[in-house]
Amino acid sequence: MSVDTHPDTDARAGVDDLDLQLADDELLDEGSVSLFEGDEGGLEYAQRRALVTLLKQRFISARTHPRDWSVLVEHERLIRSRLNDLFLDLQVDRAREVAWKRQATSETGSRFPTMLYDAAWSREETLVLVHLRDRLRAGLASGDARVFVDREDVVGYVASFRPAHATDVAGDEKRARNAITSIVKAGLLIGTGSEERFEISEAVEPLIPLELLQELLEALVAANDSEGTPDADEPADLFDDTDDADAEVDADADSAAVTRGPAEEQ
Structure with a gap:
């Protein structure tokens, strides 16, 4: 999924999906687990x-x-x-x-x-994930079967964590919007009829354990209160690596960090 779609790409994807469906139907009719010459799979x-x-x-x-x-x-x-x-x-x-x-x-x-291969989420992507999890839990607790969020709401949440010394407002907003695009591609935000509104995937909550949420927020606040000013051109990972193997998100995650998980196809 992506925020901006390309007609040619979408058309090709439709053809590929149809080809895969036809292949599925043909192979599912086969009674044997042997699917090709020399196949020893079980x-x-x-x-x-x-x-x-x-x-x-x-x-x-x-x-x-x-x-x-x-x-x-x-x-x-x-x-x-x-x-x-x-x-x-x-x-x-x-x-x-x-x-x-x-x-x-x-x-x-x-x-x-x-x-x-694990790659850490950026600072902005981590903030988006934290916000989505919070909104999802609140919506489900209120009895909503499906929980939605607006793009500007997410951008505003990320902006609320901008350090007082940060001056690159335009750059920060661009990174926040790019982070939303990344989360959409990851499948954790589901597109609706509007480009400005998304449904929050039910996968957000189990992929970000409850015990990790508070640590994330505390680390974000601590980073904002620190004296160092990050390079605006290099939104480096907000968190330091640790050896804590108890807090994991998808693949390996640090006790105060969220990782993208393995390098799956986008």
């Missing part, structure tokens, strides 16, 4: 597709990937075992119908080989 086509989707995407949900979610729920143990073979751990929130993967950590805390 998963059926739908199970393999769900596994591949989990590897490519930051998360899947009943809403974003209904068929893959259905297969995952039915064959969770089998798909989990395949991820475990890759040193990945499957996280499933059945209440919110969201599933995601993260890097597994050994019992001794040592690192396993990994095929994933």
Whole structure:
């Protein structure tokens, strides 16, 4: 998903989706798990597709990937075992119908080989995520089945954390708007009929644990109160790295940071 769409790209995506649907229908009719010459895999086509989707995407949900979610729920143990073979751990929130993967950590805390790459969210992206989680929880607590947010509301929230010494207002706003675009591409903001209004994905809450939220806000406030002024051209990560493996978001996360998670396709 993206805020700005391109007709040619959208048209191509529609054709690709149709081709994939036709391929799915053809392969799903096959009774054997052998899908190509020399195939020694033990998963059926739908199970393999769900596994591949989990590897490519930051998360899947009943809403974003209904068929893959259905297969995952039915064959969770089998798909989990395949991820475990890759040193990945499957996280499933059945209440919110969201599933995601993260890097597994050994019992001794040592690192396993990994095929994933973690990149920290920027300061502005982290603020957007914190705000979305807060708005989602408030909306659901009020009985809303779906929670929406306006672009300007998010931009205003990010601006409220601007340090008193910051003078590049235009640059800060641009980074805030770019952060929203990144969150849309990550699938955590869902487009509506208006380019200025989004639905907050149910995946936001499980991907940002409650115990991490307060630490994020405290770190943001502390950073704003510090004497150092960050380079406006380099919105570096707001948080320092730590070895705390208990607080994780999607893939590995620091105790006071949110990471993008693995380098899935955009």
